[in-house]
Amino acid sequence: MDDFSAYTQSTQQVSLKSGTTAVLIVDMLHDFCDPAGAMCLPGAERLYPIQNDLIQSARASGMMIGWIVDAHRPGLRRDREFLKRAQHCLEGTSGINVMPQLDKQNDDFVFIKRRYSAFFGTDLDLTLKDNLIDTLIVFGVVTNICVRSTVHDAFFNGYQVVVPSDACAATGPREQESSLYDIATHFGVVAESQDVLDHLAGKGPLKIWEPKE
Amino acid sequence: MDDFSAYTQSTQQVSLKSGTTAVLIVDMLHDFCDPAGAMCLPGAERLYPIQNDLIQSARASGMMIGWIVDAHRPGLRRDREFLKRAQHCLEGTSGINVMPQLDKQNDDFVFIKRRYSAFFGTDLDLTLKDNLIDTLIVFGVVTNICVRSTVHDAFFNGYQVVVPSDACAATGPREQESSLYDIATHFGVVAESQDVLDHLAGKGPLKIWEPKE
Amino acid sequence: MDDFSAYTQSTQQVSLKSGTTAVLIVDMLHDFCDPAGAMCLPGAERLYPIQNDLIQSARASGMMIGWIVDAHRPGLRRDREFLKRAQHCLEGTSGINVMPQLDKQNDDFVFIKRRYSAFFGTDLDLTLKDNLIDTLIVFGVVTNICVRSTVHDAFFNGYQVVVPSDACAATGPREQESSLYDIATHFGVVAESQDVLDHLAGKGPLKIWEPKE
Amino acid sequence: MDDFSAYTQSTQQVSLKSGTTAVLIVDMLHDFCDPAGAMCLPGAERLYPIQNDLIQSARASGMMIGWIVDAHRPGLRRDREFLKRAQHCLEGTSGINVMPQLDKQNDDFVFIKRRYSAFFGTDLDLTLKDNLIDTLIVFGVVTNICVRSTVHDAFFNGYQVVVPSDACAATGPREQESSLYDIATHFGVVAESQDVLDHLAGKGPLKIWEPKE
Numbered sequence: 001m002d003d004f005s006a007y008t009q010s011t012q013q014v015s016l017k018s019g020t021t022a023v024l025i026v027d028m029l030h031d032f033c034d035p036a037g038a039m040c041l042p043g044a045e046r047l048y049p050i051q052n053d054l055i056q057s058a059r060a061s062g063m064m065i066g067w068i069v070d071a072h073r074p075g076l077r078r079d080r081e082f083l084k085r086a087q088h089c090l091e092g093t094s095g096i097n098v099m100p101q102l103d104k105q106n107d108d109f110v111f112i113k114r115r116y117s118a119f120f121g122t123d124l125d126l127t128l129k130d131n132l133i134d135t136l137i138v139f140g141v142v143t144n145i146c147v148r149s150t151v152h153d154a155f156f157n158g159y160q161v162v163v164p165s166d167a168c169a170a171t172g173p174r175e176q177e178s179s180l181y182d183i184a185t186h187f188g189v190v191a192e193s194q195d196v197l198d199h200l201a202g203k204g205p206l207k208i209w210e211p212k213e
Numbered sequence: 214m215d216d217f218s219a220y221t222q223s224t225q226q227v228s229l230k231s232g233t234t235a236v237l238i239v240d241m242l243h244d245f246c247d248p249a250g251a252m253c254l255p256g257a258e259r260l261y262p263i264q265n266d267l268i269q270s271a272r273a274s275g276m277m278i279g280w281i282v283d284a285h286r287p288g289l290r291r292d293r294e295f296l297k298r299a300q301h302c303l304e305g306t307s308g309i310n311v312m313p314q315l316d317k318q319n320d321d322f323v324f325i326k327r328r329y330s331a332f333f334g335t336d337l338d339l340t341l342k343d344n345l346i347d348t349l350i351v352f353g354v355v356t357n358i359c360v361r362s363t364v365h366d367a368f369f370n371g372y373q374v375v376v377p378s379d380a381c382a383a384t385g386p387r388e389q390e391s392s393l394y395d396i397a398t399h400f401g402v403v404a405e406s407q408d409v410l411d412h413l414a415g416k417g418p419l420k421i422w423e424p425k426e
Numbered sequence: 427m428d429d430f431s432a433y434t435q436s437t438q439q440v441s442l443k444s445g446t447t448a449v450l451i452v453d454m455l456h457d458f459c460d461p462a463g464a465m466c467l468p469g470a471e472r473l474y475p476i477q478n479d480l481i482q483s484a485r486a487s488g489m490m491i492g493w494i495v496d497a498h499r500p501g502l503r504r505d506r507e508f509l510k511r512a513q514h515c516l517e518g519t520s521g522i523n524v525m526p527q528l529d530k531q532n533d534d535f536v537f538i539k540r541r542y543s544a545f546f547g548t549d550l551d552l553t554l555k556d557n558l559i560d561t562l563i564v565f566g567v568v569t570n571i572c573v574r575s576t577v578h579d580a581f582f583n584g585y586q587v588v589v590p591s592d593a594c595a596a597t598g599p600r601e602q603e604s605s606l607y608d609i610a611t612h613f614g615v616v617a618e619s620q621d622v623l624d625h626l627a628g629k630g631p632l633k634i635w636e637p638k639e
Numbered sequence: 640m641d642d643f644s645a646y647t648q649s650t651q652q653v654s655l656k657s658g659t660t661a662v663l664i665v666d667m668l669h670d671f672c673d674p675a676g677a678m679c680l681p682g683a684e685r686l687y688p689i690q691n692d693l694i695q696s697a698r699a700s701g702m703m704i705g706w707i708v709d710a711h712r713p714g715l716r717r718d719r720e721f722l723k724r725a726q727h728c729l730e731g732t733s734g735i736n737v738m739p740q741l742d743k744q745n746d747d748f749v750f751i752k753r754r755y756s757a758f759f760g761t762d763l764d765l766t767l768k769d770n771l772i773d774t775l776i777v778f779g780v781v782t783n784i785c786v787r788s789t790v791h792d793a794f795f796n797g798y799q800v801v802v803p804s805d806a807c808a809a810t811g812p813r814e815q816e817s818s819l820y821d822i823a824t825h826f827g828v829v830a831e832s833q834d835v836l837d838h839l840a841g842k843g844p845l846k847i848w849e850p851k852e
Contacts, residue, residue: 073748076769080371084399109712114762116399120369121762123753129584130715144395152362156333158293158555171398178391182357185384186297186329286535289556322499327549334549336540342797343502371768506797510825542825546795570821575791582759584719597824604817608783611810612723612755 014135014160014189014206016199022064022133023055024111024118026140026147028102029069031088031095033141038088038095041141041169048101050167050193051139055103057200064131066109068118070146071096081115116146119153128159135160137196138188139167144175151187161188164196165209184211227348227373227402227419229412235277235346236268237324237331239353239360241315242282244301244308246354251301251308254354254382261314263380263406264352268316270413277344279322281331283359284309294328329359332366341372348373350409352380357388364400374401377409378422397424440561440586440615440632442625448490448559449481450537450544452566452573454528455495457514457521459567464514464521467567467595474527476593476619477565481529483626490557492535494544496572497522507541542572545579554585561586563622564614565593570601577613587614590622591635610637653774653799653828653845655838661703661772662694663750665757665779665786667741668708670727670734672780677727677734680780680808687740689806689832690778694742696839703770705748707757709785710735720754755785758792767798774799776835778806783814790826800827803835804848823850 028051031037033044059065070089072079089095098104111124118124128136136159140147147168154161163183170176184190191199195207241264244250246257272278283302285292302308311317324337331337341349349372353360360381367374376396383389397403404412408420454477457463459470485491496515498505515521524530537550544550554562562585566573573594580587589609596602610616616635617625625632667690670676672683698704709728711718728734737743750763757763767775775798779786786807793800802822809815823829829848830838838845 073766075746076766077771079769080368080765084368084401107714112762114765115369117365117369121765123751123760126582126584126719126753126760127712127715130718132716144391145399149365152330152365155293155297156328156330156552158552174387174391175395178357178387182388186358188297286553288533289553290558292556293552320501325549327552334552336538336547339506339540339547339795339797340499340502343505345503369765371765506794510794510827541795543791543795570817571825578756578788578791581719581723582754582756600813600817601821604783604813608814612784614723 014162014208016135016137016162016196016206018062020133021058021135021137022066022128022131023058023137024066024068024140024150025051025055025102026068026118026138026150027070027142028067028099028140029089029095030097030099032070033099039086041171044099044141044169045101047141047167047169048099050164052101052103053197054137054139054164054167054193057197058137059103059105061200064109064133065105066111066124067098067104068111068113068140068146068150069096069098070114071112072114115149117149117153118146119150119157125157134158135162137162137164139164141169142175143168143170144179145171148179148183151183155187162196162206163188163190164193165190167193180209181211184209227375227421229348229350229375229409229419231275233346234271234348234350235279235341235344236271236350237279237281237353237363238264238268238315239281239331239351239363240283240355241280241312241353242302242308243310243312245283246312252299254384257312257354257382258314260354260380260382261312263377265314265316266410267350267352267377267380267406270410271350272316272318274413277322277346278318279324279337280311280317281324281326281337281353281359281363282309282311283327284325285327328362330362330366331359332363332370338370347371348375350375350377352377354382355388356381356383357392358384361392361396364396368400375409375419376401376403377406378403380406393422394424397422440588440634442561442563442588442622442632444488446559447484447561447563448492448554448557449484449563450492450494450566450576451477451481451528452494452544452564452576453496453568454493454525454566455515455521456523456525458496459525465512467597470525470567470595471527473567473593473595474525476590478527478529479623480563480565480590480593480619483623484563485531487626490535490559491531492537492550493524493530494537494539494550494566494572494576495522495524496540497538498540541575543575543579544572545576545583551583559585561588563588563590565590567595568601569594569596570605571597574605574609577609581613588622588632589614589616590619591616593619606635607637610635653801653847655774655776655801655835655845657701659772660697660774660776661705661767661770662697662776663705663707663757663779663789664690664694664741665707665777665789666709666781667706667738667779668728668734669736669738671709672738678725680810683738683780683808684740686780686806686808687738689803691740691742692836693776693778693803693806693832696836697776698742698744700839703748703772704744705750705763706737706743707750707752707763707779707785707789708735708737709753710751711753754788756788756792757785758789758796764796772798774801776801776803778803780808781814782807782809783818784810787818787822790822794826801835801845802827802829803832804829806832819848820850823848
């Protein structure tokens with residue numbers, strides 16, 4: 001079918017201000033990223049230096065840093081997610097630990113989620129609003145499920161969203177391209193990590209990725 | 214990257230019972246489907262006979278029928294969706310009319326939505342629960358945005374979801390395949406419309422689509 | 427038991443700015459206010475002049491006006507509210523009409539609700555945010571159920587709330603006093619209508635009601 | 640004004656089944672119950688034996704037990720609740736500990752909340768639904784704020800609610816009576832703790848409190 005991007009507003013500009021922007025790092029956890037994890041995405045290790053650059057640049061500018069942690073309560077009679085997916089990220093196991101290669105600090109925020117979206121059944125929205133945040137930089141794994149679900153709800157709840165494409169990994173190349181295309185045309189802004197870093201370093205407006213079918 | 218579908222539970226069975234299943238037809242509206250509409254998806258007309266077969270079969274079995282209608286309030290200071298997309302589906306215009314080719318009846322339910330998801334900021338969840346529904350058959354346009362966003366929230370809210378693949382259209386072939394893959398592996402069940410019809414006609418268990426990368 | 431109001435912050439100041447304040451008039455409907463209605467609160471007519479003064483003053487200053495309309499879908503298998511309360515305010519009946527004595531204009535906003543709170547299962551929050559509103563003036567019937575439930579959710583969602591006490595009526599004098607006390611100490615600010623009008627007319631800071639046990 | 644209870648359905652019956660009922664104990668925390676706490680309600684100690692009887696009887700019958708814990712993130716730029724109330728229940732302090740006099744077990748569920756309602760911005764609803772719960776026994780402090788706000792949202796989300804009146808304490812006698820009246824007429828069922836215990840012990844239908852103005 002035809003190209004919907006023709007109808008996309010081309011004028012959207014996003015300016016990342018330290019006092020009103022938060023970085024959300026989604027599900028960079030042992031069970032998803034470590035070869036010994038319950039549901040490992042091979043190759044997650046290539047994301048660590050890219051993500052650390054973003055985190056450190058954002059932290060240096062005074063931005064709020066939030067870690068999104070998928071964690072399931074053990075012993076539920078019927079965890080709906082486990083009807084679809086193998087068991088993973090149980091509370092009380094090391095599966096929910098953030099990968100130690102990443103620069104997580106004690107003062108960072110942590111948000112526990114039970115579903116793919118970091119907004120569903122969590123205090124993320126109210127905490128962001130109490131912290132006067134209106135713009136989010138979202139990345140992590142996997143682009144097409146938890147990152148994307150979080151981006152959906154961020155948009156619905158009124159946040160501007162920036163997704164650094166190479167700081168995310170999907171379950172496959174088609175899913176990476178397709179979810180980034182959908183995000184760029186309908187939910188937020190996609191950019192290269194280096195372009196986000198350049199913008200944070202004061203080198204001009206954020207260079208935005210052109211969605212391609 | 215690797216294949217996550219290996220981690221998908223293969224045991225999920227869905228049985229469509231008339232008393233607890235609802236059909237949701239998403240955004241089959243003038244502005245999205247008619248060549249004169251504000252944001253027409255070419256080729257939407259091929260969906261009408263397929264959708265009508267599903268609607269009539271479901272209605273004959275006594276299932277709840279719900280029409281999801283994207284409708285934006287005119288005159289808002291800043292409609293967030295119009296920051297990303299060209300203006301469309303304004304209340305008070307014919308753009309929000311359901312296409313007349315479709316079998317909409319007076320007793321059907323109508324749900325007005327303001328965002329891509331039919332659950333966000335609507336009475337859909339409470340109405341389904343007051344109507345004792347736990348399973349949804351969801352189709353319409355576009356697969357990768359409004360259908361998919363609705364499927365996300367249906368899953369998060371605890372519903373079983375069935376998506377008849379050929380009763381949905383995406384903004385492009387990659388997006389159609391990618392969203393159906395994500396739905397089938399993480400959010401619900403994808404099936405051919407004919408297989409849904411056969412199951413509704415009592416010809417055995419629902420034949421489920423195998424997700425392929 | 428003891429007085430919790432000792433723990434209330436005394437410093438809260440509310441300034442009602444036209445561009446960011448909305449007036450919400452709750453459930454001033456035929457079924458609740460007219461002697462022929464399904465569930466009439468005797469004496470509702472004394473509220474009309476007080477409410478009209480507030481509405482007209484707010485409208486003159488350019489504030490958003492929103493009418494909250496309780497309306498139940500007919501034919502649900504189990505409307506949860508009707509398990510507790512006699513049937514009322516059915517869609518398609520005159521029971522959901524706003525009382526004609528009130529100054530409702532065509533450009534005002536209308537929000538349909540299904541539960542006591544105007545936020546639950548509605549587009550109220552997203553519409554207020556798209557309209558850049560952060561402060562609400564809430565009044566109507568009944569203070570202790572629908573007004574109060576709406577005030578709860580307004581506070582939880584981050585709005586400043588002002589309740590003009592004499593523009594609200596409860597199901598009894600104890601309930602009026604008790605809900606206003608709870609609102610004043612925990613959810614927002616209570617004031618006399620005349621004091622709200624004086625503040626809107628530029629006669630100085632809003633004079634706030636002192637909660638009394 | 641007049642008596643709304645005339646319109647209350649008198650037929651509501653609640654049967655407390657172990658597999659589908661959960662007990663929620665609200666905010667029985669150091670900062671609210673201990674004389675050394677930040678915001679102590681004098682007399683909370685009289686609730687402990689009553690609550691323990693309910694908890695132990697429910698646990699013996701196999702019911703889910705959930706502890707609701709008000710806990711605020713330190714360091715937020717603007718915690719909305721602290722605009723209205725003195726600072727209390729900060730994460731990382733002993734203020735959020737459940738009172739040791741109460742029979743809390745390791746396998747019980749704990750739900751952290753940030754606002755008065757245990758449903759707002761938490762995983763309570765999804766966890767209850769994953770645990771197949773449709774009925775709640777809710778008690779704790781204070782009746783007129785956190786217990787009541789939780790009861791509102793429980794009703795809105797479709798749960799049957801039973802509130803054992805003498806297992807709750809309000810900020811004052813008028814507020815205790817008024818909130819119990821509102822709950823009994825609009826949101827759920829109020830009963831004496833002994834009558835709940837008798838019902839759990841199989842001594843017949845739950846004896847329900849008659850709301851009085």
